[in-house]
Amino acid sequence: MKNFQYYNPVRIVFGEGQIKKLSDLVPKEAKVLITYGGGSAERTGTLDEVKTALAANGNRSVFEFGGIEPNPEFTTLLKAADMVNKHGIDFLLAVGGGSVIDGSKFVALVSSLTEDDSTVLRDKAWDALLSGCSTIDTAIDLGVVLTIPATGSEMNNGGVVNHSERQAKLPFRSPLTFPKFSILDPTKTLTLPKRQVMNGVADAFVHVIEQYLTYPVNAKVQDAFAESLLKILVEEGAAVKADPENLETRQNIMWSATMALNGLIGAGVPQDWTTHMIGHELTSLHGIDHARTLTILLPSVMRELKDSKKDKLLQYARNVWALDSKTDTKQDDDSIIETAIVKTENFFRSLGLPVSLADAQLDESAIDPIIKQLEAHNMVKLGEHGNNDLAVSRRILERSLTSAA
Amino acid sequence: MKNFQYYNPVRIVFGEGQIKKLSDLVPKEAKVLITYGGGSAERTGTLDEVKTALAANGNRSVFEFGGIEPNPEFTTLLKAADMVNKHGIDFLLAVGGGSVIDGSKFVALVSSLTEDDSTVLRDKAWDALLSGCSTIDTAIDLGVVLTIPATGSEMNNGGVVNHSERQAKLPFRSPLTFPKFSILDPTKTLTLPKRQVMNGVADAFVHVIEQYLTYPVNAKVQDAFAESLLKILVEEGAAVKADPENLETRQNIMWSATMALNGLIGAGVPQDWTTHMIGHELTSLHGIDHARTLTILLPSVMRELKDSKKDKLLQYARNVWALDSKTDTKQDDDSIIETAIVKTENFFRSLGLPVSLADAQLDESAIDPIIKQLEAHNMVKLGEHGNNDLAVSRRILERSLTSAA
Numbered sequence: 001m002k003n004f005q006y007y008n009p010v011r012i013v014f015g016e017g018q019i020k021k022l023s024d025l026v027p028k029e030a031k032v033l034i035t036y037g038g039g040s041a042e043r044t045g046t047l048d049e050v051k052t053a054l055a056a057n058g059n060r061s062v063f064e065f066g067g068i069e070p071n072p073e074f075t076t077l078l079k080a081a082d083m084v085n086k087h088g089i090d091f092l093l094a095v096g097g098g099s100v101i102d103g104s105k106f107v108a109l110v111s112s113l114t115e116d117d118s119t120v121l122r123d124k125a126w127d128a129l130l131s132g133c134s135t136i137d138t139a140i141d142l143g144v145v146l147t148i149p150a151t152g153s154e155m156n157n158g159g160v161v162n163h164s165e166r167q168a169k170l171p172f173r174s175p176l177t178f179p180k181f182s183i184l185d186p187t188k189t190l191t192l193p194k195r196q197v198m199n200g201v202a203d204a205f206v207h208v209i210e211q212y213l214t215y216p217v218n219a220k221v222q223d224a225f226a227e228s229l230l231k232i233l234v235e236e237g238a239a240v241k242a243d244p245e246n247l248e249t250r251q252n253i254m255w256s257a258t259m260a261l262n263g264l265i266g267a268g269v270p271q272d273w274t275t276h277m278i279g280h281e282l283t284s285l286h287g288i289d290h291a292r293t294l295t296i297l298l299p300s301v302m303r304e305l306k307d308s309k310k311d312k313l314l315q316y317a318r319n320v321w322a323l324d325s326k327t328d329t330k331q332d333d334d335s336i337i338e339t340a341i342v343k344t345e346n347f348f349r350s351l352g353l354p355v356s357l358a359d360a361q362l363d364e365s366a367i368d369p370i371i372k373q374l375e376a377h378n379m380v381k382l383g384e385h386g387n388n389d390l391a392v393s394r395r396i397l398e399r400s401l402t403s404a405a
Numbered sequence: 406m407k408n409f410q411y412y413n414p415v416r417i418v419f420g421e422g423q424i425k426k427l428s429d430l431v432p433k434e435a436k437v438l439i440t441y442g443g444g445s446a447e448r449t450g451t452l453d454e455v456k457t458a459l460a461a462n463g464n465r466s467v468f469e470f471g472g473i474e475p476n477p478e479f480t481t482l483l484k485a486a487d488m489v490n491k492h493g494i495d496f497l498l499a500v501g502g503g504s505v506i507d508g509s510k511f512v513a514l515v516s517s518l519t520e521d522d523s524t525v526l527r528d529k530a531w532d533a534l535l536s537g538c539s540t541i542d543t544a545i546d547l548g549v550v551l552t553i554p555a556t557g558s559e560m561n562n563g564g565v566v567n568h569s570e571r572q573a574k575l576p577f578r579s580p581l582t583f584p585k586f587s588i589l590d591p592t593k594t595l596t597l598p599k600r601q602v603m604n605g606v607a608d609a610f611v612h613v614i615e616q617y618l619t620y621p622v623n624a625k626v627q628d629a630f631a632e633s634l635l636k637i638l639v640e641e642g643a644a645v646k647a648d649p650e651n652l653e654t655r656q657n658i659m660w661s662a663t664m665a666l667n668g669l670i671g672a673g674v675p676q677d678w679t680t681h682m683i684g685h686e687l688t689s690l691h692g693i694d695h696a697r698t699l700t701i702l703l704p705s706v707m708r709e710l711k712d713s714k715k716d717k718l719l720q721y722a723r724n725v726w727a728l729d730s731k732t733d734t735k736q737d738d739d740s741i742i743e744t745a746i747v748k749t750e751n752f753f754r755s756l757g758l759p760v761s762l763a764d765a766q767l768d769e770s771a772i773d774p775i776i777k778q779l780e781a782h783n784m785v786k787l788g789e790h791g792n793n794d795l796a797v798s799r800r801i802l803e804r805s806l807t808s809a810a
Contacts, residue, residue, distance in 0.1 A: 001656045003420025008413070014673060015408025220637045220657045221664055228629035236625070251406045252625045255673070259626055264669075268419060268660070 001219040004268040010155045011181040014255065016247075018183050019049050019145060022093075023057035025181045026143060030091035031061040033084060035104045037068045037096045041147065044191050050095055050145055063087055068096070071162035071169060071283055071290070072103030074129070077110070081120040084111040084140065092142045094179075097196070098151025098203075098290075101144055102159030105177040108139040129161055132172045139176035147188045149254040150200030150291065152207060152261025154182035162284060167373060169280040184258065186250040194244070197253075198351035199291035201237040204257035205230060205347075206294040210273050211266035213302070214384035216311050219269045226265045227319045232256050234320070237351055270384040275301050277382050278393055281373045288360055295348040295355055300399035302341045304392065306334075308385065313337045345403065356403040367397045406624040409673040415560045416586040419660065421652075423588050424454050424550060427498075428462035430586045431548060435496035436466040438489060440509045442473045442501045446552065449596050455500055455550055468492055473501070476567035476574060476688055476695070477508030479534070482515070486525040489516040489545065497547045499584075502601075503556025503608075503695075506549055507564030510582040513545040514538050534566055537577045544581035552593045554659040555605030555696065557612060557666025559587035567689060572778060574685040589663065591655040599649070602658075603756035604696035606642040609662035610635060610752075611699040615678050616671035618707070619789035621716050624674045631670045632724045637661050639725070642756055675789040680706050682787050683798055686778045693765055700753040700760055705804035707746045709797065711739075713790065718742045750808060761808040772802045 013021050026032060034050060041047040047064075054062050065080045083089070084107060094104035106129070113124040113136070128136055146154045153159060158173040189197070212226035233256055239249040259265070279293030288296070306313060314333060317323040317340035324336070331339070345355045354360045371390055374380065382388035418426050431437060439455060446452040452469075459467055470485045488494070489512060499509035511534070518529040518541070533541055551559045558564060563578040594602070617631035638661055644654040664670070684698030693701070711718060719738060722728040722745035729741070736744070750760045759765045776795050779785065787793035 001420075001653065001660070003423060005416060005418050007416040011410060011412040012672075013410050014406075018408060218653045218657070219660075220641070221633065221660045224633035224637060225630055228626065228633055232625045232629060248406070248623045252623070255406070255624075255626045267417075 001217055001268040002270070006263055006267040008155065008178065008263050010179050010262070012155065012184060012258070013181055014184045016185055016187045018185050019046070020053050020056070021183065022050060022053035022143075022145070025183075026054060026057065026059060026091060026093065028057050028059060030059065031063070031087060031089050032059060032091045032093050033063045033065055033080070033087070033089040034093045034095055035065045035068060035080060035100055035107065036094075037066070037070070037100045041066070041095050044188070046095060046145065046147060046188060050093065063089065068100045068103045069162070070099050072099045072106070074126070074161055074163040077103050077106050077161065078120050078122060078125060080107045081111045081125070082118070085114060085118045085120065090140060092140055093145065094142065095145045095147065097146070097148025098153045101146070101153040101179070102151070102161065104142055105153070105157070105159040105174075106133070106161050106172065108142050108177055109133050109136045109172070109174055111140055112136065112138045126163070129170050129172055133174050136174065136176070139174065142177065142179050144179045144182035146182055146184050146254075148192060148196055148200055149189060149257035150203040152204070152258055154179060154184065155258045155262035160280065167284050168377060169284040170377065184254055186247060186254045189250045189254060190245065190247070194352070197240055197244070198237070198353060199289050200257060201233055201240070201253060202295050202348060202351055202353050203291040204260040205233045206275060206291070206298055207260040208233070208265060209298065210276060211269060211271050213309055213312050213316060214270040214272050215309070216315065217269055222265050222267065222269050223315070225259075229256050229260055229265070230320045234347055237347065241351065272384045274382040274388050274393075274396070277379045278370065278374065278396060281370045281377070285369055285373065286360070286362065286366070292354055292360065295353040296357060296360060296400055297396060299341050299345050299355055299404070300396045302344070303399055303404065304396045305383070305388070306337060310337070313340060316340055357397070357400050358402045364401060367394060370397060406622055406627075406673040407675070411668055411672040413560065413583065413668050415584050415667070417560065417589060417663070418586055419589045421590055421592045423590050424451070425458050425461070426588065427455060427458035427548075427550070430588075431459060431462065431464060431496060431498065433462050433464060435464065436468070436492060436494050437464060437496045437498050438468045438470055438485070438492070438494040439498045439500055440470050440473060440485060440505055440512065441499075442471070442475070442505045446471070446500050449593070451500060451550065451552060451593060455498065468494065473505045473508045474567070475504050477504045477511070479531070479566055479568040482508045482511050482566065483525050483527060483530060485512045486516045486530070487523070490519060490523050490525065495545060497545055498550065499547060500550045500552065502551070502553025503558040506551070506558040506584070507556070507566065509547055510558070510562070510564040510579075511538070511566050511577065513547050513582055514541045514577070514579055516545055517541065517543045531568075534575050534577055538579050541579065541581070544579065547582065547584050549584045549587035551587055551589050551659075553597060553601055553605055554594060554662035555608040557609070557663055559584060559589065560663045560667035565685065572689050573782060574689040575782065589659055591652060591659045594655045594659060595650065595652070600757070602645055602649070603642070603758060604694050605662060606638055606645070606658060607700050607753055607756055607758050608696040609665040610638045611680060611696070611703055612665040613638070613670060614703065615681060616674060616676050618714055618717050618721060619675040619677050620714065621720065622674055627670050627672065627674050628720070630664075634661050634665055634670070635725045639752055642752065646756065677789045679787040679793050679801070682784045683775065683779065683801060686775045686782075690774055690778065691765070691767065691771070697759050697765065700758040701762060701765060701805055702801060704746050704750050704760055704809070705801045707749070708804055708809065709801045710788070710793070711742060715742070718745060721745055762802070762805050763807045769806060772799060775802060
């Protein structure tokens with residue numbers, strides 16, 4: 001196991017009906033800006049529930065900012081940051097999924113980047129994003145009401161912001177952007193469109209893979225926890241498809257997705273993130289849902305990097321898919337690994353997700369622009385060994401053109 | 406899954422050589438009291454290492470309080486609290502295992518219970534302990550350098566204090582006693598006496614069991630994580646016995662013991678703690694090591710409560726010990742459960758630990774006094790259903806007289 005620090009001060013408030021706890025969780029005297037996405041927070045009544053809970057505590061200063069996009073847009077978020085300054089907001093309450101939370105974290109950070117205490121300087125905010133927001137040393141407090149289990153943003157301090165005009169989707173992270181609390185009410189996920197549910201399961205699955213499928217360092221707790229989450233996501237992915245009304249399944253998916261990216265399974269182990277970094281460019285250039293970029297790319301990442309990931313791929317085959325070259329003498333290591341990859345593809349397919357660029361109506365002409373953007377964003381040393389250069393990324397993309405299985 | 410809140414702000418600093426990070430972790434201007442136990446912190450050089458790290462940051466005001474007992478004594482801890490007040494200490498640095506950490510948490514809480522800002526009022530401190538310290542609303546900051554993996558106290562806010570004269574060992578808990586940080590250097594565990602190592606493995610194992618072996622609520626993440634920890638502790642318990650010098654084994658034991666009682670696997674699931682509550686009386690009356698009281702009692706708890714725990718016992722048999730009545734048609738549920746209990750006993754025995762009162766040189770005459778103390782401490786509604794009364798505790802103790810297997 002590698003040396004590590006693990007620190008995660010997010011208070012999780014989990015369960016049906018917990019939104020009413022907002023009356024205790026948000027300081028009574030706070031000036032609150034509720035941030036949300038499309039109309040679903042309004043349509044489903046969650047927004048009203050949130051406002052009622054705040055009012056129950058005597059919160060009078062409650063403002064709203066809707067319209068944060070599925071890939072939160074830099075320009076939209078800057079408008080929210082301006083609103084923060086205009087009204088003297090000191091508490092952001094993100095109501096939504098990963099995009100709203102990520103976006104709100106960015107708002108919390110960049111609000112201070114002004115000259116006259118009102119309008120946020122766009123250039124400064126862009127520069128900050130390019131440096132992963134490491135230059136910003138103040139942030140507004142943030143709370144979360146999670147409605148989509150997927151990204152894990154509700155229990156970590158990172159985010160991703162999209163800049164359509166610049167065709168860039170960039171990650172940031174700050175010790176200041178751990179949410180003070182996150183309310184996880186699984187009943188809120190019962191009304192999600194099927195597409196978002198399945199995307200969420202796949203997103204969480206690949207988050208685990210990025211922290212697991214590298215090389216062994218004999219970190220037994222982290223590996224066993226990661227394998228547990230992968231198996232639960234496979235099981236509950238099938239369950240939610242078969243019985244979308246089952247609340248227990250929704251509970252398990254929600255808590256799995258949070259645990260998939262709260263730092264715990266990644267502490268003390270190498271991490272990859274190649275799939276994510278190439279995937280961001282696919283979203284940025286073609287608007288493909290984040291999770292779907294991951295399911296398109298992951299099988300090719302596994303195949304292309306089969307040698308350097310061999311030990312962990314065999315462990316993955318054994319412990320997640322119950323394949324074992326030791327007991328199944330007919331199969332050698334390579335075929336065991338290929339079987340595990342095919343099972344992974346079939347799992348994604350079973351959720352209705354694409355596993356190739358062709359599945360997303362893209363062909364070879366998509367590759368050059370992606371490589372160019374990876375270069376522009378300095379994504380030239382990806383992976384747990386830092387040696388996935390542009391040539392490796394190109395081969396991954398070429399493998400992804402059509403499904404191998 | 407039940408509704409839950411999970412909050413754990415302890416910063417874990419894990420790995421070889423991390424004690425030097427104290428220079429960043431302890432505020433430079435703090436008046437520090439280093440608390441420790443017997444002579445081992447001195448003998449092994451850990452105390453010097455700690456002092457050197459503090460000095461590197463320019464910490465000048467460093468005091469020491471040694472001699473905290475394996476079951477930290479109320480009267481000893483009050484002396485430390487007096488020292489806190491005498492020197493205006495504002496940071497406690499616990500160097501040791503669970504007893505030193507538990508004791509230091511108690512010191513952090515009771516220091517304020519004075520009339521004239523110097524001597525802590527003994528009666529007030531005792532009353533506070535009887536109420537689980539819930540009446541205390543201030544505490545001194547606490548940091549930890551962990552040397553014995555076992556209790557999990559390094560990453561939670563609870564503790565247990567012993568009062569020999571009153572023959573009481575009582576738990577307390579406070580939102581104020583999460584350590585600010587805990588340094589976990591697995592190399593520090595290489596010099597531990599074998600008895601402490603094995604006690605630690607068993608202690609962590611039973612911590613997991615108390616949060617797992619109840620009744621099913623379909624909490625897949627919590628169950629899978631619990632089963633992972635149990636299997637790792639069985640595996641690494643054997644490994645550390647076979648090869649005590651193996652650092653990777655020590656790493657896995659250390660992180661497992663922390664994860665066993667940091668709130669995570671217990672969030673959203675029923676919990677038992679019968680074994681612990683009866684065990685505390687055994688320690689209090691007979692001075693038996695905490696972990697050994699647990700290994701004496703647990704098999705009997707499993708047998709006595711076999712019916713109410715049946716579903717989870719079968720799950721335990723299947724997922725931890727690979728026993729399954731579905732595939733092994735020769736065995737019915739009852740015999741599968743009994744086999745799992747025997748395997749648990751044999752695991753404890755393999756670590757050199759007792760599995761009956763006879764193994765600890767106690768006979769039937771020990772039972773009445775234990776029951777009397779359970780009654781005195783209001784331990785009359787134990788277990789996940791709150792219906793383990795004194796009659797149940799008596800039957801558990803009677804079953805524990807000699808090993809059933």
